[in-house]
Amino acid sequence: MRLHYLMLFLHLLGVVWWVGGMAFSHLCLRPAALVLPPPQRLALMAGALGRFFPMVWVAILCTLGSG
16 A cells, blocks of 8 residues: 555656746746846746756656556
8 A cells, every 4th residue: 555655746746847847937937037138038048947857757657657
């Protein structure tokens, strides 16, 4: 039974990280970046998403592995 709860926790953690991060980037980061000129906006988005997407791969593997 403990393995079931561990798998459920890992599944939910992966989904929350993935969906929550995408919601943050779409609902918070993108509107805030609109006040910047395009070259700075691109650098901001690339920096934030460049750190986020490696963790998305971990979240996807965690979600699929716990299944």
